[in-house]
Amino acid sequence: MVRSPCVSVGRERAERVRRELLRAGLLRTDLRPRREGERVLFPVTDPGALGGLLGDLGxxxxxxxxxxxxxxPRSLREAVEGIPEELLNEVPSSFDVVGDIAVIHIPPALEPYAAELGRAVLKMSPxxxxxxxEAGPVSGEFRTREYVHLAGERRTHTVHRENGCVFEVDLARAYFSPRLSGERSRVVSMVREGERxxxxxxxxxxFAIQIARHRGVPVTxxxxxxxxYRFLVRNVALNRVERLVEAVNEDARRVAASRPSAYDRVIMNHPSASLEFLREAMxxxxxxxxxxxxxxxxxxxDWEWKVRSRLEELGRVPSGLTVRKVREVSASRIIAVADVTL
Ligand SMILES: C[S@@+](CC[C@H](N)C(=O)[O-])C[C@H]1O[C@@H](n2cnc3c(N)ncnc32)[C@H](O)[C@@H]1O
Known part of the structure; x- marks a missing residue:
């Protein structure tokens, strides 16, 4: 318990007084107001500043x-319990949030304390x-990752909201990263009326659903x-863009090669292999x-050089090429994007 100056008021006027004190910045929010018989007591920060407020409201x-x-707690380091002092600086400063699932990178030194990290996340974020x-890197053709359950409910399925759209995803079965949200907005904003x-x-x-929804153009x-693919079809329906999005469960190489000169914009968001698909994209x-x-x-x-070299191999000189960093993956690795105009 903490002793504090306070304002005592009859119950019938309590809500009005609470609002007045809040508006004046005088209500202590670190202490819980309490009832005493027919009166309510509100702890205040600066009794000298109450002025006429008291008499006016009885x-x-x-x-x-x-x-x-x-x-x-405002940070994981503050929330975590049971981790030795000397390991506290290994505690990650952030984690990804997909829907109501938090995904946290566990540094090797903290593996024995993974459950404590999980509990700390729950404590911090209601x-x-x-x-x-994370129980390994994003890998394989489908770019999925293995996870270990740390705390809370046992599931990997959730519904995520991004830029006004909703996405159902099962993180153990399909790739999804909330970190690309800014990049997706950038691409959406570049799409012009009439594009395919x-x-x-x-x-x-x-990408596809946000473009269809916000730009109203057809997307394959x-x-x-x-x-x-199953989640893609479901998300197309959830976002009501069935008339604009054609979902195809096939190898992108075959689809692209079979539709010559059909598109004004091609998105190649497959950082580990995009250059292998450049011929068909063109x-x-x-x-x-x-x-x-x-x-x-x-x-x-480095990415500009790789893209230019591949274009040269394919005998193509672009009319425009700008490259930017999308995000850092590690101290020595980034994901970059080249916007290539043919
Ligand atoms: C890095 S993820 C990108 C997902 C998506 N663009 C996003 O922002 O969430 C790459 C995706 O390409 C898919 N993929 C891999 N090879 C493919 C291919 N040959 N044809 C079509 N899709 C492919 C993977 O299954 C994975 O879902």
Whole structure:
């Protein structure tokens, strides 16, 4: 209990006084107001500043004991319990949130304390229901990852909201990263009326669906992973863009090669393999089209060099090429995107 100056007021006027004190910035929010018979006591920060407030509302100034309001920890380091002092600086400063699932990277030194990390995430974030730990890298053709359950409910399925759209996803079965949300907005904002768009590696549909929904243009979304494709179809329906999005469960190489000059914009969000699909992407793109080519690189200049070299191999000189960093993957690796105009 904490002793504090407070305003005592009859119950019938309590709500009005609470609002006045809040508005004046005088209510202590770290202490819980309490009832005493027919009166309510509000702890205040600066009794000298109350001025005319008391008399006007029939309230009086006094002192009393109050219970502290438990404060929600603001960082994982603050929330975590049971981790030795010398390992505290290994505690990650952030985690990804997909729907109501938190995904956390567990540094090797903290593996024995993974459950403590999970509990700390739940303590910090009331909207999180599941905490998963990364149990390996994103890998394989379908770019999925293994997870370990750390805390909360036992599931990997959730519904995520991004830029006004909803996406159902099962993280153990299909790729999805909330970290690309800004990049998706950038691409959506570049799409112009009348365009036809090909999303060669659509996953559960975040690029394709946001483009259809916000730009109203037709999009072909290609995805090879049958599980991701199932979510893509579901998300197309959830976002009511069935008339604009054609979902295809096939190899993007075959789809692109079979539709010559059909598209004004081609999205190649497959950083570990996009350059292997560039020949077919150029078949599907009409003259003057834009390709967004994503890749892992050591720097922006490194990705520009890789894209230019591949274009040269394919005998193509682009009319425009700009490269930017999308995000850092590690200290020495980034994901970059080249916007190539043919
Ligand atoms: C990095 S993920 C990108 C997903 C999506 N663009 C997003 O923003 O969430 C790459 C996707 O390409 C899919 N993929 C891999 N090879 C493919 C191919 N040959 N044809 C079509 N999709 C493919 C994977 O299954 C995976 O879902």
């Amino acid at each position: 309230a009086e100034l006094t002192w009393s004991e109050f219970e502290e309001v438990p404060r929600r 909207s999180i229901r599941v905490v998963l730990g 768009v090909l999303d060669m590696f659509s996953g559960v549909g975040p 979304a290609v995805e090879l992973n049958p599980d991701a 078949i599907a793109a009409r003259e003057g089209a834009t390709l967004h080519v994503y890749g892992f690189a050591s720097s922006v200049a």
